[in-house]
Amino acid sequence: MKAYHEMSRQELLEEQAALELQFNEIKKKKLKLDMSRGKPSYSQLELSNEMMDVLDSHSYFNDETGTDCRNYGILAGIPEAKRLMGEMSEVGPDDMIIFGNSSLNIMFDTVSRSFTHGVCGATPWHKLDRVKFLCPVPGYDRHFRITEYFGIEMINIPMSETGPDMDLVEQYVQSDPAVKGIWCTPKYSNPQGYSYSDETVRHFAALTPAAEDFRIYWDNAYSIHHLYEDPEEQDVILEILEECRKAGHPDIVFKFISTSKVTFPGSGIAALAASKRNLEDIRKHMAVQTIGHDKMNQLRHVRFFGNLANMQQHMHRHAEILRPKFEAVEETFERELGGLEIGEWTKPKGGYFISFDSLDGCAKAIVAKCAEAGVKLTEAGATYPYGKDPRDRNIRIAPSFPEPQELQRAAAIFVLSTKLVSIQKYLGEMA
Amino acid sequence: MKAYHEMSRQELLEEQAALELQFNEIKKKKLKLDMSRGKPSYSQLELSNEMMDVLDSHSYFNDETGTDCRNYGILAGIPEAKRLMGEMSEVGPDDMIIFGNSSLNIMFDTVSRSFTHGVCGATPWHKLDRVKFLCPVPGYDRHFRITEYFGIEMINIPMSETGPDMDLVEQYVQSDPAVKGIWCTPKYSNPQGYSYSDETVRHFAALTPAAEDFRIYWDNAYSIHHLYEDPEEQDVILEILEECRKAGHPDIVFKFISTSKVTFPGSGIAALAASKRNLEDIRKHMAVQTIGHDKMNQLRHVRFFGNLANMQQHMHRHAEILRPKFEAVEETFERELGGLEIGEWTKPKGGYFISFDSLDGCAKAIVAKCAEAGVKLTEAGATYPYGKDPRDRNIRIAPSFPEPQELQRAAAIFVLSTKLVSIQKYLGEMA
Numbered sequence: 117m118k119a120y121h122e123m124s125r126q127e128l129l130e131e132q133a134a135l136e137l138q139f140n141e142i143k144k145k146k147l148k149l150d151m152s153r154g155k156p157s158y159s160q161l162e163l164s165n166e167m168m169d170v171l172d173s174h175s176y177f178n179d180e181t182g183t184d185c186r187n188y189g190i191l192a193g194i195p196e197a198k199r200l201m202g203e204m205s206e207v208g209p210d211d212m213i214i215f216g217n218s219s220l221n222i223m224f225d226t227v228s229r230s231f232t233h234g235v236c237g238a239t240p241w242h243k244l245d246r247v248k249f250l251c252p253v254p255g256y257d258r259h260f261r262i263t264e265y266f267g268i269e270m271i272n273i274p275m276s277e278t279g280p281d282m283d284l285v286e287q288y289v290q291s292d293p294a295v296k297g298i299w300c301t302p303k304y305s306n307p308q309g310y311s312y313s314d315e316t317v318r319h320f321a322a323l324t325p326a327a328e329d330f331r332i333y334w335d336n337a338y339s340i341h342h343l344y345e346d347p348e349e350q351d352v353i354l355e356i357l358e359e360c361r362k363a364g365h366p367d368i369v370f371k372f373i374s375t376s377k378v379t380f381p382g383s384g385i386a387a388l389a390a391s392k393r394n395l396e397d398i399r400k401h402m403a404v405q406t407i408g409h410d411k412m413n414q415l416r417h418v419r420f421f422g423n424l425a426n427m428q429q430h431m432h433r434h435a436e437i438l439r440p441k442f443e444a445v446e447e448t449f450e451r452e453l454g455g456l457e458i459g460e461w462t463k464p465k466g467g468y469f470i471s472f473d474s475l476d477g478c479a480k481a482i483v484a485k486c487a488e489a490g491v492k493l494t495e496a497g498a499t500y501p502y503g504k505d506p507r508d509r510n511i512r513i514a515p516s517f518p519e520p521q522e523l524q525r526a527a528a529i530f531v532l533s534t535k536l537v538s539i540q541k542y543l544g545e546m547a
Numbered sequence: 548m549k550a551y552h553e554m555s556r557q558e559l560l561e562e563q564a565a566l567e568l569q570f571n572e573i574k575k576k577k578l579k580l581d582m583s584r585g586k587p588s589y590s591q592l593e594l595s596n597e598m599m600d601v602l603d604s605h606s607y608f609n610d611e612t613g614t615d616c617r618n619y620g621i622l623a624g625i626p627e628a629k630r631l632m633g634e635m636s637e638v639g640p641d642d643m644i645i646f647g648n649s650s651l652n653i654m655f656d657t658v659s660r661s662f663t664h665g666v667c668g669a670t671p672w673h674k675l676d677r678v679k680f681l682c683p684v685p686g687y688d689r690h691f692r693i694t695e696y697f698g699i700e701m702i703n704i705p706m707s708e709t710g711p712d713m714d715l716v717e718q719y720v721q722s723d724p725a726v727k728g729i730w731c732t733p734k735y736s737n738p739q740g741y742s743y744s745d746e747t748v749r750h751f752a753a754l755t756p757a758a759e760d761f762r763i764y765w766d767n768a769y770s771i772h773h774l775y776e777d778p779e780e781q782d783v784i785l786e787i788l789e790e791c792r793k794a795g796h797p798d799i800v801f802k803f804i805s806t807s808k809v810t811f812p813g814s815g816i817a818a819l820a821a822s823k824r825n826l827e828d829i830r831k832h833m834a835v836q837t838i839g840h841d842k843m844n845q846l847r848h849v850r851f852f853g854n855l856a857n858m859q860q861h862m863h864r865h866a867e868i869l870r871p872k873f874e875a876v877e878e879t880f881e882r883e884l885g886g887l888e889i890g891e892w893t894k895p896k897g898g899y900f901i902s903f904d905s906l907d908g909c910a911k912a913i914v915a916k917c918a919e920a921g922v923k924l925t926e927a928g929a930t931y932p933y934g935k936d937p938r939d940r941n942i943r944i945a946p947s948f949p950e951p952q953e954l955q956r957a958a959a960i961f962v963l964s965t966k967l968v969s970i971q972k973y974l975g976e977m978a
Contacts, residue, residue: 153619161617165604168843172603173596186592186811188584216647217841224836232662232673232697242663242673258838265835266663380617383843404696405655407689410648410841412599412814 117455147490154468197414219374238329254499270501279316307512309464311351321359485533548886578921585899628845669760685930701932710747738943740895742782752790916964
């Protein structure tokens, strides 16, 4: 395949004409396909239906210490839920607080609490002139929205296959006391699917922040969300709490986790892991906010899975559904875009996304072109703070939700759109 | 019965000696009874067990518009949950947002959001020098804790059987722009069990606040929580949203409601009702905080009840369990304290509490005395902001949790303690 940048104006025009015919044919089909969010598909939801059977009117509703889960009480989660979520998160039950149905909500509340009351007794952020967060990019749009919402200044940190640029992170964190946090998706990162190397994790743990209330916001959203069953094909990262403890900085990390993409996205359980000191501080504030979260749903999850091994078995079934989708997208990209040198994409072994980088200045146009043919993508720019991708090239592909046949069509439209927009760019430059 | 204040020193000493014998006998039993919180009893929890049967692995999991409740989506609640909670709250489905499992959490978040971002575009409270809340007293300790947590100055407003002193409320609200809210439990109030009169509700609706962001925090916690089935014996209050609309002030109220004391306290659903403008503002902020609350639990509640009539039937069964407990306490009080003129108590027709006023300066001592004999009460002072009851006389009695026999014992200990502490007071005054 000849790369587009090597083609003559005439070749490009011919290619464009042929592609436009195809595109117009597809447009006529008035498709409506959604690759915008990391949403599990119908078949994945079906995998957890039996969780609805584990509690019925004849169940024993007490937790293992005898507390009736139907009633008020227990602020931080029933012991067996702490143990299960702890196993999932590679920490001990005492390192955890179990919350409601959404880890995003925990992250929001954590930032909100820091804003109103401060972290572990430090000055509340609303009393400071400037608060800054480091944002590895591309990253997760909902993280960025939280910090933007609280008026926190966001600083882009380039990502590589081994994690964020740690020299830059270290420089900011250790020199600027206004830097209070960094958003991380350390495993199968959103959107690239990269997993932080051991060196990166150790570098995080070794940070000596200028701000006493600096924390690493470690969103371990895809901790057991592998696409392949063979351990050789699974990413493994170091456990951050343990590394921070070993480095003598036990308090510098908040770790977030949930079962949103294990059981039901709207009805899972979410948790936070952190040091004793952090958890004590958080519980004190939580006690004003609520009497406790939904313990029946905690019980339901614990009784459904029993232990981590069963949860991992369950994740294999998710993988069987997800893997062909990722592979189908990657194959279409390889077949249709390989050699054209108009885009690069990641090939993750887990998580929910593929990250696509187009030629500079083409992402917005590609997303718009796809929309024209009925394919909804995450808005271009969304993977950057303030929605501003400085090179306008990153697009997040979420292959999970569409059914396989739909996905084929959506991927075909995506490559067609990418080709057309790229040709347009080259023709424009020639003019 | 001779009133204690009419007794001679000799008579009081004799009474004291006799009571102390009784008290010491009871102490030997080493009881452990809890009347501290408005916690449903085991038998009440049993009433909702069948809610655990309505969803199983073979259920249809879509809401009435076809949205799969297992997946992400729907920020503000499924339509049928809005309808049911709307019926329960006497408002329309469009006047509602459904949240998670706790109305306390909604209230906290509402105050927190006002603190960080302001109400409907008004200045965020953290930027103001002073923010004040009016607190009808005695009232609900957890309300007061939220406002105290955010450094909000709390002003006591006396309660009567018809509601707060509305002239005083009006004076504060209409003259001081720092007054941003008032905590209300308008029906079967916590702890007195008073219900606001029509005049009180209309007076609220007619308020023309000095602050544009003043809101009435209307915690309708006991909207359908009657103790008697006969409608004649049930309190009815005017619907506040409607009254505010009629008075031309649709935006001045937030109404909170939940099923915590209808189904399971830890696993109910909670909701907020307010004007279109308020709800739009709230949804905008909510969208940063979460993708959505637990829709499966919403579906579970809707399918369990179907409609308000069934919910009311269900509440009758609660009443059958609760009513004898309230009556037992009231009978013990009447029998043992009647005529002694050392205490007054309320006789609510619904809700979860009885309010007891001892002689001035005796409440803390009575609570301590009860604890000596193994009866745990809500801390004296808790029904006032900052835990400070200026006359040290109010005690909240929560009869719901203990089983009937335990309750008899607890009530006996309470009256014994009250007598002993009152005699002590009189003897002290004579010395």
